[in-house]
Amino acid sequence: MEAGTHGAELDELLRVVRRRSPAAVLAWLGGRVGADVAWVGRAGAVDAATPGFPPGIARVLPEHAGPLVGGGLAAATTHLDGREVRLEAFGGRAPRPVLVTASSAPLRRHAAMLASHAGGLLELLDRAGEADENARGYEAKSRQLRFAVLTALMSGDVTLARRMTTDDVPPLLGAERVRVHLLHCTPGDRDRLARTYLDPSGYHGAALMVHCPAFKEHLICPIAEDVEPGGRLRQGEVLRRLVRENPGYALGVSRPHPLAAMGEAYGEALHALTVARNSPDRLAVYRGRPSLVQVLPRRPAAAWASAFLEPLGAVPKPTVDVTRLAVTFPRAAVARLLHISRTTVAAHCRRAEEALGVDLGDVRTRAALDLALSLTAVHPGPADDRGPAPTLPELLRTAPAVTWAESFMGPLHTGRNGDLHRTVQAWVDTGADARAAAARLGLSRNTVRSRLRAAERLLNRDLLTTGSGIHDLVHALDVTGGQRALPADETDHRARWPGGRAAS
Structure with missing residues (x-):
């Protein structure tokens, strides 16, 4: 086959692979090489196959693919149900996925090469999927840890918050004073923002971005007052810029508080957010009277x-x-x-x-x-x-x-x-x-x-x-x-509380 034709096929294969659908890749490959095709995953079972792949061959594939999945063989050819069955393993470490073709006649050299290209790309798709899954798992765990740390701080237990982070204590926990910034945004934007500003340690520099579990539009962001995140915009400035650029956002900011008074700071930020949502610039710093x-x-x-x-x-x-x-x-x-x-x-x-x-x-x-x-x-x-x-x-x-x-x-x-x-x-x-x-x-x-x-x-x-x-x-x-008038007999220290219980 001419090089130009081969290159055009590879370009077409890449376009199919971009769909990130193993079934689509197998269907394209089967049509090109005149065979039924299956993909055996790392667990040794058939993950995907073309509709015409023989059920009898599919049932015995785990037995024949086992040595390849385990890394003992790179490729093998056998005959099953009157067809030539070609198996090729991909990847450097066991367990490995295996591409299987079943055809009435041996694959020609060009068809076998095309199958190898497709198998290699499917293995890369597998690895990309695993990487995405691992990244989502990491993000989920770091999100859970950030919530646990915030929960401890809300209850005033700074020591517990530090213990949760073991040897990788975030800069926020070294701060003497913090402000809580409460950002109102769409629920989908909470995920995006938390990912965008995530640092390698799973935190946000000298801040945290934590999904509020009670209100799905709120992102709770305690920010250290006395720790400078090197080389990056201060997180408070980032949040203010987000509010300026997004008409649906609003930001309430507490006064500075000791780290152990995070709960009180959150309450102030919540009150400030209410003011911010009714203000033209959608930003308010708490300036209320004491409780x-x-x-x-x-x-x-x-x-x-x-x-x-x-x-x-x-x-x-x-x-x-x-x-x-x-x-x-x-x-x-x-x-x-x-x-x-x-x-x-x-x-x-x-x-x-x-x-x-x-x-x-x-x-x-x-x-x-x-x-x-x-x-x-x-x-x-x-x-x-x-x-x-x-x-x-x-x-x-x-x-x-x-x-x-x-x-x-x-x-x-x-x-x-x-x-x-x-x-x-x-x-x-x-x-x-x-x-x-x-x-x-x-x-x-x-x-x-x-x-x-x-x-x-x-x-x-x-x-x-x-x-x-x-x-x-x-x-x-x-x-x-x-206040409603008190009855005449409610003048001593045994007067009834609101709701009916006596003090004594």
């Missing part, structure tokens, strides 16, 4: 929280952990976060409700429970038992709480924002139900949600995604005048 937890007087606050949560000492720790998340995040998000069913989340919440004697369907009860859980995290250890624990209403009447609440609600107290104040009050009073609030105010549901988004911007709090901002709003409204 109520940070300003309450320590001893009475710890005493109240300890008394409120005492019944939870009788339930399993996983129930407390699940309930802690469920008072802040939607239950579906909690299920995704913990890889459990929504039914399991609901069962844990019911167990906590029964122990506390409360109804977690009530927004004020959820706010009280979240406050108590947050206070025990900030003030761990035994409570001050020198006197009876205060009630929550008494705790909220302390001077620091009143000052905090007036400052928090200040942006909604101006004349032009009176409608926003009335709307958030009605929304809280109807259990954070926009439809019920709309009916009470005589407005449309869309108008209520629009006003809530405006309130989010002014308060610098997320109200519509998680419960953390709602709970601050509930307490601030109660302190500044939205």
